[in-house]
Amino acid sequence: MLTNFAIQASSTYRGLFLWLAPSAYLPQVLLRPALMVVLFALAGRYAADEAAAQHLAVGRIAYSIYWVHIASLTQSFYFERIGGTAPLLFASSANRAVNFLARGLPHYANGPLVAASALVGAWLVTPFDAVAVGWPAVVVTVLVLSAASVGFGLCAGAIAFAVRSYQSAYQAIAGLVLALTGSVIPVDALPGPLAVLATALPLTHGVGALRAAFEGAPLPDIAPLLAAELAIGVAYGLAGYALFRWVEAAARRSGTLDRAAA
């Protein structure tokens, strides 16, 4: 069972993750997060002050974890569909839940990696007090955010699979998370209905936890935020699985499985 899971995980990761080639992995996964933190922090300092620069830098570190999983998992599901392998999956006796989870899990390690890259970017342009930062809490928050974002990424992937467009799904979902979860604009600065919506979105609780950890909050203090973040990630993962199964059933009814583009 474990070997079967590992083969499915490894095959779908290597076969469908577009950025796995060194020419893409290096700039996209390792370099871009650092550059984006630098850009946002400098913009914050230019527009306001040092506190704004730090606010945006930490928000961007947290967002980068979600960003990489939204991008990689929308790719994975989209290329499954346009590559013509989806009918073979659906004509097989494969356990769909195992296959669904297997294609998400190998992406987990990219979360801490992009967070490390983004942290380097933040360290370059913002004067963090390294002694005051609660590093164990930061590490745990990054690990929890990575897990929650894999769950959300699976949901994003299922949406890309349903709409048959990697770019549309990726841009819309990543944009939504960036705009409404407090990674850039504080949630309490959002208009009322959007602030309510933000509490049901992923990252909102996680970015709060990461900010608190950077200000030195101990792990027990941020545990409720991390638990909420993880629960939301799991909920989105389950919703993604339900959507994936619905697309399979709908494709069987409507004969749309082979259509490559929306």
Added chain:
Amino acid sequence: MTAPAIECEGLGRSYRQRTLTGGGKETVALADLSLRIEPGTVFGLLGPNGAGKTTTVRILSTLLTPTSGAACVLGHDVVREAAKVRRDIGLVLGGDRGLYGRLSGYDNLRYFAALNHLPPAMARQRIDTVLGMVGMADRAGTLVEQYSRGMKQRLHIARGLLTDPQVIFLDEPTIGIDPVGAQELRDLVPQLTAQGKTVLLTTHYMFEADQLCDTVAIIDKGRLVALGAPRDIRQRFSRVGVIELTLSAPRRGLADELRRLQGVERVTASADGPFERLTVYTPPDAAFAGCVRAAAGETGVVSVVAREPTLEEAYISLLR
């Protein structure tokens, strides 16, 4: 009487396209198809593009639900017992897609073995076996994106055989493969039926159907138009008679002269080494050989032979 490997009763599939005004247009892809395919046989499904061949394969392989009728594979209903059907079938869809280009051929097969719950040791053994069967053992380590179309097609067939299924759907399996490779793959089919497997083959190559199939069904616009052994189809459904005139050297104007003979439907010319062959198509059972011989005269005529139409000729005359 043995239970059929595949059985369809009144199988139909239509698509409804909605319009902006709320109306709808219905397209019939398959209508009232009834078939019975015996175990251990090769069944050919022939027809022009859009005839409903692939729709039939997709319904039988559980990828598409029918909108009318019912179908069973090895006694399992393809809608209600889809999971049971999937355990016993191998599906080979033609074309370049359906493989992970960034993985090697071996790794692709390992993935599909995992999807079908083959234990690792058995998977390794089956992968080696099927790679040998399709002549790909020496290229198994190469990335699929570096494969030619023919190599991808061979890998598709290897994948379809991976689980040692009882029923195998081959949707245009030799398309894009070089002639020698295609013949090697055709040689595989009798080996499969010798093991008691049932093969449903769709193809555009009539000689392939003639060579491999015990029974063929010709469908057009979603409807069954002929069903029987290839020889029966040739005899019962051909609406042409064929006379082959072989000349020792090309003779200008003779083909046009034959075309002008009353009742002749068409004449084709082809070179056969130093000889020229004129094939004259006439109504069936018409005694045209004498007219053709008279028109050709005695000089330079190697032979005039009235022969049975090929399956392809019967197919064309049936669908015209």
